[in-house]
Amino acid sequence: MNSWERVEKTINLQEPDHVPVGPFMIWHHADVAKVSYYDYCWDIKTFFEASKKSYEFYDQGFDVMNLAPMLLAHSNINPVLYSALYFDWRFPKDSIPQFFEKTQGDETLYDDIMNKGFSVLRTFERVGVGRVVKNLTIDVVKYMRAMGKVKETWDVVPFGDMVSYTPAEIMLFARANKGFVDLKKRPERLIELNERYTGDFVKRTIQLAKMLKAKYIFMPSLKFSASFVNPKIFEKIQWPWYKQMAESYTDAGFIVLLHLDGDWAPLLDHFTELTPKRYVMELDVTDMKKAKEVVGKTLCIKGMVKPLTLAQGTPQDIERECKGFIDDCAAGGGFILSSGCEAPPNTRPENLRMMINCAREYGRYR
Helix, strand or coil: CCHHHHHHHHHCCCCCCECCECCECCCHHHHHHCCCHHHHHHCHHHHHHHHHHHHHHCCCCCCEEECCCHHHHHCCCCCCCCCCCCCEEECCCCCCCEEECCCCCCCCHHHHHHHHCHHHHCCCCCCCHHHHHHHHCHHHHHHHHHHHHHHHHCCCEEECCEECCCHHHHHHHHHCHHHHHHHHHCHHHHHHHHHHHHHHHHHHHHHHHHHCCCCEEEEEECCCCCCCCCHHHHHHHHHHHHHHHHHHHHHCCCEEEEEECCCCHHHHHHHHHCCCCCEEEEECCCCHHHHHHHHCCCCEEEEEECHHHHHHCCHHHHHHHHHHHHHHHCCCCCEEEEECCECCCCCCHHHHHHHHHHHHHCCECC
């Protein structure tokens, strides 16, 4: 069984030959290939060459890899958290890109966005117009050619072609710490943004996804997790539009990757409302055993070896964590062994090799 077949069965909540394995991993590939983070970020050729070296270094053992070049995210003309046109991303030569969260505007920003759109947040100070045009034309063509070769010659499923947020979550990031004040004092303004712009966000995302011949759409959420807000706030301000967006994407034929940072355990019941077998829920601190019990008949779950263990632990520590997650989550299919959010750049190679071995040994169904 190849990786595509293995992952497809898993998303369809069936048992493949063994549990698929794929750490959520971006910058570690640059370390393996010994290239600079800056070049890996801003050059398509370097990105794919480094990713291939990493894929081969780990004996082609990954079933899933994150192969969306960050330059496309950082120059995204749509309002997403990773876009440097909307948020303060900085790009040091000797480190991974850094996000500086700071408050944009005051309460009148809501009126500006309602009247003029999220483009009022857009600036070309961090990534110039010329670079954006190049990234969205020449580099998109390079990306599509490289991705075509990946799909033809690599036995791995590339996750994460497109990214999409709700308008309210984008606004919370734009308002930074003041966003939580807004949740208390002016929740109706966030709801207005959702009602006004959710349809536009969906339409643009689907258009771009089809242009890129994407199969997966990545839908992160952090600010509305139980780590940050009361579940009632999530139910009122986030869930109706998050669900609308997700179901619109699955209706259009995409698989949706629900990347849920923070604790989502108190909110899991909501996700049973989604169309079955069209989602992968990526978790980083949520109780995986509970997630399997609550949503395991609706969607695939993915996680959740600790990043700290990957960077500083031993293979024995990794084996213990992996075996525990497999025991709790693998039965009946619908489980991908992965990291809890991103595997750090300084992840120890022997620990990733152990993850791969655990999926094949302890995660074997037949």
